[in-house]
Structures are given as C-alpha cells and as structure tokens.
Amino acid sequence: MGKALKCDLCENQATVHLTQILNNKVHKVDLCESCAQEKGVTDPNGFSLADLLAGSMSEEIETNSNDTICPICGYTRKDFRKTGRLGCPECYEHFGQTVRSLLDNMHKGTRHCGKIPTHVQEHLSYREEVSRLEEELQKAVEAERYEEAAEFRDQIEEVRKSRDKAEKDGR
Amino acid sequence: MIIKPLLKAKAELTHGNVSKCPVVLSTRIRLARNLAGHSFPAWARPEQRREILSGCFELAGDVTSLKRGLRFDIGELSDLEKKILYERHLISRELMSSREGAGAIISRDQSCVVMVNEEDHLRIQVLRSGFHFRRVWRTIDRIDTGIEAKLPYAFSRELGYLTACPTNLGTGMRASAMMHLPGLVIANQMEKVIRAVNQLGIAVRGLFGEGSDASGSIFQISNQTTLGESEQQIIKRLSSVLESIIEQEENARQKLFESERIKLQDKIARAYGILSNSHLISSSEAMNLLSLVRLGLDREIFSEEYRANLDRLLIECQPGHIQYSAKHLAESEERDVLRSAYLRTEFEKIPEPDFGKIKRKRTSKD
Ligand SMILES: [Zn+2]
Numbered sequence: 001m002g003k004a005l006k007c008d009l010c011e012n013q014a015t016v017h018l019t020q021i022l023n024n025k026v027h028k029v030d031l032c033e034s035c036a037q038e039k040g041v042t043d044p045n046g047f048s049l050a051d052l053l054a055g056s057m058s059e060e061i062e063t064n065s066n067d068t069i070c071p072i073c074g075y076t077r078k079d080f081r082k083t084g085r086l087g088c089p090e091c092y093e094h095f096g097q098t099v100r101s102l103l104d105n106m107h108k109g110t111r112h113c114g115k116i117p118t119h120v121q122e123h124l125s126y127r128e129e130v131s132r133l134e135e136e137l138q139k140a141v142e143a144e145r146y147e148e149a150a151e152f153r154d155q156i157e158e159v160r161k162s163r164d165k166a167e168k169d170g171r
Numbered sequence: 172m173i174i175k176p177l178l179k180a181k182a183e184l185t186h187g188n189v190s191k192c193p194v195v196l197s198t199r200i201r202l203a204r205n206l207a208g209h210s211f212p213a214w215a216r217p218e219q220r221r222e223i224l225s226g227c228f229e230l231a232g233d234v235t236s237l238k239r240g241l242r243f244d245i246g247e248l249s250d251l252e253k254k255i256l257y258e259r260h261l262i263s264r265e266l267m268s269s270r271e272g273a274g275a276i277i278s279r280d281q282s283c284v285v286m287v288n289e290e291d292h293l294r295i296q297v298l299r300s301g302f303h304f305r306r307v308w309r310t311i312d313r314i315d316t317g318i319e320a321k322l323p324y325a326f327s328r329e330l331g332y333l334t335a336c337p338t339n340l341g342t343g344m345r346a347s348a349m350m351h352l353p354g355l356v357i358a359n360q361m362e363k364v365i366r367a368v369n370q371l372g373i374a375v376r377g378l379f380g381e382g383s384d385a386s387g388s389i390f391q392i393s394n395q396t397t398l399g400e401s402e403q404q405i406i407k408r409l410s411s412v413l414e415s416i417i418e419q420e421e422n423a424r425q426k427l428f429e430s431e432r433i434k435l436q437d438k439i440a441r442a443y444g445i446l447s448n449s450h451l452i453s454s455s456e457a458m459n460l461l462s463l464v465r466l467g468l469d470r471e472i473f474s475e476e477y478r479a480n481l482d483r484l485l486i487e488c489q490p491g492h493i494q495y496s497a498k499h500l501a502e503s504e505e506r507d508v509l510r511s512a513y514l515r516t517e518f519e520k521i522p523e524p525d526f527g528k529i530k531r532k533r534t535s536k537d
C-alpha cells in the first residue's frame with residue numbers, strides 16, 4: 001500500500017486531488033478537506049490554481065534567500081505567501097526571485113512584450129541613442145579617427161544635456 | 172439615489188445598437204494599472220487610499236470619455252445600488268465589498284468604467300455590445316494613454332505593468348466576451364468545450380451560475396495569461412478561440428434543429444408561454460427561458476427587432492434590478508411575483524412564435 005499523500009499546504013492527509021492544465025503543463029495539487037474548503041476548490045469558479053501555486057511554491061524558496069521584507073512598504077514574504085499578492089510595485093524588486101519562479105507556470109512567457117507607457121518609451125529611446133553614439137565613438141577611437149570621435153563625444157553631451165533639461169522642466 | 176442618472180440613461184449593454192451578433196452578446200477589455208511609488212490598495216493605509224482615490228478622480232476623470240461621467244465613493248452607495256451596478260457588470264464583486272477609500276467613475280453611456288482602489292489602483296474597463304475586440308482595444312488604449320499622461324504608472328521593462336497580483340503582470344489585460352451558447356449546452360457539449368479551451372490558456376465561466384450548465388447558457392470567456400504576449404497577440408489568440416466556439420455553437424444548433432426539431436420547437440414555444448403567463452418566476456428560470464426565446468429568435472421564430480428587448484431583459488430580471496423597480500429590498504418570493512409581472516407586460520409586445528419560417532427555410536434549401 002502506498003504512503004498516504006500529505007496536503008500541499010499543511011500537515012494533514014490529502015483527500016482532494018486536482019489536476020489542472022495550464023499552458024500545456026499538467027499541475028497536480030493534493031489538499032486536505034479543510035484546505036480545499038478554504039481555498040474555494042469546491043467552487044470551480046472561485047478556484048485559481050495560480051493562487052494555490054503561489055502559496056505552496058514560495059515556501060521552498062524562502063529558506064535559501066535572505067530578503068524577507070520590502071524596505072519601501074514593509075510587506076513580508078510571508079504576507080505574499082498568504083495572500084498571493086504583493087504590497088507595492090517595489091516589492092517586485094525585493095521579492096523578485098520568489099515571483100519569477102512562479103511566472104513560468106502562470107504565464108505564456110516571462111518577459112513583457114506589450115504596450116510601453118510613453119514616458120518609459122522616451123527614456124528608452126534616449127538610452128538607445130546614447131549607447132549607439134557610444135559605440136560609434138568607440139569605433140572611431142579604435143580606428144584613430146580622432147576628429148570623428150570628438151564629434152560623437154559632443155553629440156553624446158548634447159543628448160545628455162537635452163534630457164537633463166527636459167527632466168528639470170518636469171517631463 | 173446616486174446612480175439614478177445611470178439607470179435612466181441609454182446604456183451600451185441594455186440599449187447598445189452596434190451590429191448585434193447572435194452568439195457574442197458583448198466584448199470587454201479591462202486593464203490593471205498602478206501608480207508608481209504607492210502601496211497597492213489592499214496594503215495601503217486608509218489615508219493613502221483616500222489620497223489615491225481623490226487624485227485619480229481628479230486626474231483620470233479629466234480624460235475625455237470620462238469627463239461627464241458619474242463618480243462616487245463606494246461608501247456613498249446603498250447595498251441595492253451596488254447590486255445593480257454589479258448586475259450591469261459596471262463594478263466588480265471585490266469593489267462592492269470594499270472598505271472605505273474606493274470608488275468608480277462611470278461614463279454616461281456606461282461603456283467605460285474606471286474602478287479606483289479595487290485590487291489595483293486603477294481598473295479601466297471598456298465594454299461594447301457585439302463582437303468588437305479591435306474597436307474596444309483602440310478605445311481603451313486611447314483612454315489608458317490619456318490617464319498615463321497625468322498619472323505615472325508603475326512599470327518595469329521586464330515585467331510590464333506591475334500589479335498587486337502576479338497573475339496580472341505584463342499587459343495587465345483581461346479581454347473577455349459574453350457568449351450565448353444554448354446549442355452546446357442542450358447538446359451536452361459544453362464540458363468538452365470548456366476542457367479544450369482551458370488547455371489553450373483561455374478561461375470559461377458561467378455568467379449566472381456555475382459549471383457547464385450556467386443558467387441562461389451565457390458564458391464569459393477570457394484570457395488567463397497576461398505576460399509574454401502583446402495585447403494584439405492575446406486578442407488574436409482569444410478571437411480565434413471565440414470564432415471556433417461560434418462555429419461549434421452554430422453546428423450544434425444546426426444539428427439539433429435537424430434531428431430534434433419538434434422537441435426544440437416545443438421548448439421554445441413553452442418558454443414563450445411561461446414568460447408571457449407566469450405569476451411566480453425565479454431569476455434562474457427566467458434566464459433559462461429567455462435564453463430559449465433568444466435561440467428561437469436566431470432561427471427567425473421571433474422577429475429580429477426584439478433582440479434588444481431580450482438582451483435587456485436578461486439584465487433586468489436579476490434580483491437587484493427587480494428590487495429597484497419595486498423601490499424596496501423585496502424578499503425572494505415577492506421578487507418572483509414582480510419579475511413575472513414585469514415579464515408578462517414585456518412579452519405582450521413580442522408576437523407569438525412563428526414556426527413557419529423554419530419549414531420554409533428547409534424547403535428552400537432542399
Ligand atoms: Zn491542508
């Protein structure tokens with residue numbers, strides 16, 4: 001006779017066994033009666049495997065990581081494990097490892113490829129412009145084309161200045 | 172009553188006259204957005220919540236589509252008002268039971284709603300009757316960009332829009348369609364469809380109830396994942412699933428009307444009979460019967476001009492709306508009496524079923 005399965009969330013014996021397919025991956029969850037009730041597993045609409053996974057998986061990671069509290073908002077990893085939610089946008093920096101480990105099971109990919117807010121886009125295009133110019137500068141220096149290099153240096157300076165001015169003006 | 176102007180106004184969902192589609196009742200997109208540098212609503216202190224609420228009302232409310240909209244703090248509304256807004260899909264259950272410092276802005280035609288301090292600081296929603304994802308996306312994209320110019324969002328290049336729950340990361344977008352699927356329900360194929368669709372990362376839930384036999388045969392179908400695809404890719408993927416469901420629904424109906432025509436005609440005629448004559452009818456019975464009449468209408472058993480009436484009745488037969496028309500919190504049995512009376516008057520306007528057209532259609536095809 002096989003060993004009785006333990007509940008994924010507590011120490012009790014599991015009596016509810018679930019299989020759900022998310023993004024073509026099979027996930028098995030074993031729960032005791034009371035955890036199943038609490039997680040709303042009995043109500044198929046209220047039940048989200050993603051929430052459940054957030055609860056059980058972050059526990060494993062907690063032991064081998066030291067950052068347990070968000071310095072910005074005071075939210076703890078324990079809070080995250082309990083609610084499946086974060087405290088503030090900065091929490092994603094501080095609990096990044098925990099969150100990233102869940103994303104693969106939760107989503108189609110782990111990198112955003114949709115809309116980008118205008119202010120971020122402007123910032124990005126500035127950075128892209130600077131790094132392009134820096135590359136040109138490097139090439140020019142290597143080829144000992146110093147006149148050209150000086151030109152690129154001036155251009156970089158100009159882009160930086162115009163950004164600083166824009167930031168001061170509140171944009 | 173604060174929401175009175177909304178109930179009087181012609182709303183997208185109850186009076187929408189955009190090209191109607193037999194299977195897709197409405198399309199909706201919602202975006203989850205948060206303000207940079209602020210705790211998410213559930214973790215924010217009460218004074219922070221109030222500050223965010225008034226800031227969002229002032230700045231988001233300034234965006235063109237919302238300028239003349241109705242705005243309220245959820246605490247200002249009675250339980251009945253909240254229930255009505257919920258039945259119209261204008262606010263969520265979460266906002267309904269929210270503590271202080273949460274609210275919403277609802278546009279005049281009710282096609283656009285911004286909920287403040289629900290799970291996220293902002294939940295922007297745009298809804299249109301019929302099957303119109305591209306149009307809805309264009310509208311909500313514009314509104315979102317308008318709000319973003321005034322309120323800096325929490326965003327990361329890697330994870331996209333940062334949301335309180337990691338399940339909404341990336342685009343923060345949930346696109347959904349409300350579908351009327353009586354053919355698949357009667358043919359007992361709904362369970363199979365739900366299983367197949369789930370595997371593609373698409374969620375199905377009954378609108379007025381649970382599981383595969385939701386009352387009214389109305390299902391809400393939406394994307395489950397938000398990160399790793401662009402908004403356009405998600406919409407494209409969801410749309411192709413919807414199109415295949417529409418096709419399966421039409422096939423199921425076709426087969427049913429071929430193999431069990433008399434049985435089906437009987438069901439539709441009885442539904443019409445009960446709706447025009449009952450004196451005691453529950454909300455779920457009403458939904459089921461209205462669904463059958465709507466199926467009949469798609470087969471030209473009833474005239475197309477009554478489609479809007481039926482779609483409106485599907486909303487107005489819910490408990491909150493009946494209570495509102497009763498002007499008090501009527502008990503369940505009293506509601507059933509009121510509902511039946513309301514349906515009787517409404518069905519006086521709708522002529523009896525005409526099964527002749529079905530036969531004519533068959534012979535002309537042969
Ligand atoms: Zn347990």
Ligand SMILES: [Zn+2]
Nearest residue numbers: 070073088091
């Ligand atoms: Zn935090």
